[in-house]
Amino acid sequence: MNEPGRPPADAMTNPRADRVRDVAKLVGRSGRLKRRQFFAEGPQAVREALRAHRECLAAGGTPVVEALYATVECLKKFPEIMESASAPGSRLQVRIASDMVLAAMTDTVTPQGVVAVCNFVDVPLEEVLAAKPKLIAMLCRVQDPGNAGTVLRAADAAGADAVIFSSSSVDIYNPKAVRSTAGSLFHLPVVLGADVAQVVAAAKAAGVGILAADGYGQLNLDLLQDESAARSFDQEIPDSLYDLAEPTMWLFGNEAQGLAGEEKALADHRVAVPVYGAAESLNLGTAATVCLYASARAQRRLG
Template identity: 40%
Template structure:
């Protein structure tokens, strides 16, 4: 395969300024694109055939082995200076390779098509690390989707992207208005399960084998009253020790693996 390489050395270059804008949510929404950084994430994106538009690499370090074979022939490759990498990275030590990726789109009708029988729905989760961990857990159990309600941290925040460890490319992740989406999901036969410290029903005594969407809320406030009112059942994760509650990512992981256990065994 013949690869055409372009070189950019100046941080004043128009392309570089466009990439730097992708570090902010406003820039990502305006351009409909986002940045990923590091060999592992770029490799995962290419393997998943994500809509990678441009691969940017360090001229000093050179192009990492193995990526060329994964990329389509139409891929744009741009070698850049260390100064350019630093301008477009939110880390102190850029890894030497990044990619510009177009945001995917998933139609809500597709989400409700019946294929998504185990999903995680997040209502206002604000920590990038929590969101990334939840996506990894959903990926680990083979969940069908992750739904991000309004007020949830941006999936394409660089910190969120890093914390997914590539799992964001293994299952659909969609943004939605939960008050609009959840009633439609129930009409399609989905059981809506929320967590609550006041719930009487244990997650271990709740049937999670049928089509189920697990709804988890904000780190401090939990699931909002409006969204909780849409749920079919509220559950609690029993705890034998003295901890008052679990971190939202830990709670999501427990529920996902319990749903997986019920379905497998």
Template identity: 40%
Template sequence: MTADGIDVRNPRIVSAVKLHRAAQRRKTGLFLAEGANSVTAALETGRVRELFYSAAAATREHELIAGAAAQGVRTTLVSDRAAQALGETVTPPGLVAVCETLDVEPAAILAAEPRMLAVPVEMADPGNAGTLIRVVDAVGGDGVLLAGDSVDPHNGKCVRAAAGSLFHVPIARSRDVGATLDDIAAAGITILATAANGEVELDEADELFTGPVAWLFGNEAHGLDPVVAARADHRVRIPIRGRAESLNLATAASICLYANSRVRYRQQ
């Protein structure tokens, strides 16, 4: 290690950089959280194994780094080249935590008697996944259950888009969509699917939100498979009163989850 910190060839940096790959995350049970928001949230959960920081980050985030060290987290100064390798953005923040992965079992989420769940089906875009997790956190949702062949929530783009919320909301994954829907229904949760031609308009759906609800959101490119949408108790449409043809997934999910949250918290 030099006065500028350990360099990109250091074995610890090499091992951490490998966590950009999904296969390595699965193998090790570790992932990277980049930036002050994500690192702060990760430290609050006690899931940080190691914290790397650049000289610039040491000046900017000295309290955060000192707090991590006080928790017993190994904190290490790295060179600018190493910080660049650890980051995935054009201008990396120079603050990266190696964290334990966050997956919980779907059964654990359902056993907690959730009142509002998001269930993205075949979600492919990590940025959308992170945004959805952040929205669920913001509206007081109880979990995200990624169903089917969905993105890894520990993907760097997802972690950044979630802006710390990844550590606040229980997240589970299930490859079997049909079994997932069976389990949700067996837990007594009403299943709602977003659909452009849904029979229930969101403005008229308040009564559906008085009990526990799981929202199905479809793939960004193709929406929900009709077979999956048919499994829902109700299909809900968002009224579009302007000239927009449609809404993207993250926007539609935000609107639906807020509408649900408004009714839920008004009851309390």
């Protein structure tokens, strides 16, 4: 077993070694698809990957982490990484590597001292819907990896049960997207490459209401939140528009164009985040956060 502070004789120092090149291939999408693997870097993401790894193995599932590379300095500074990786049954060996090796593996100029090669973690839609989800975020044709990661992280913070990416969305296993999730990629089920119409039909059949986030939507999110607050004070809602406490899937569109007409048409309601000032709109990440938190609050208030 490796111990921090005692780099083994076989520490990796050659940035041109085959094993290093193999990890580097995961920077590109085709390399990831070929091996159905990606990498997570940095202490926070790797910690969350290792936690998911242990939980998966304990539940009789497949391993999440396939290989772990770290500098001696990183393992000294974050001893919990070594602890977690060498816990009984983790089936992992930490390989000590130099900073130059880690830089060659990843696409970052300033490597963060630790890289975990992970198996794809996405799940089929059926698995998500079978678990009776209360809150889902679906991203339609989102292009920017940072945005995709930000919404996934926000959905996690809002306690969402899953995040679904439509086909022609950016790949969430893109290194920049993984970084933006800050570990949330390992916290909640993710569905990839989904067809919006199929997902909406299946979600509706599972009793999940569909709200489209749309700056020009006919419903204002404030109205729905006011209704929800009124319910918590046992007020009667004569013409209820939509109960945010109900199981809900939010549809979020492309960062530049928003949702397409046919995507909006699939939803039960089109809901606008109120803009109180002169801004034309919020950006995707902030708008999605406001929507998801509105649902989370309503569901927890009455839950």
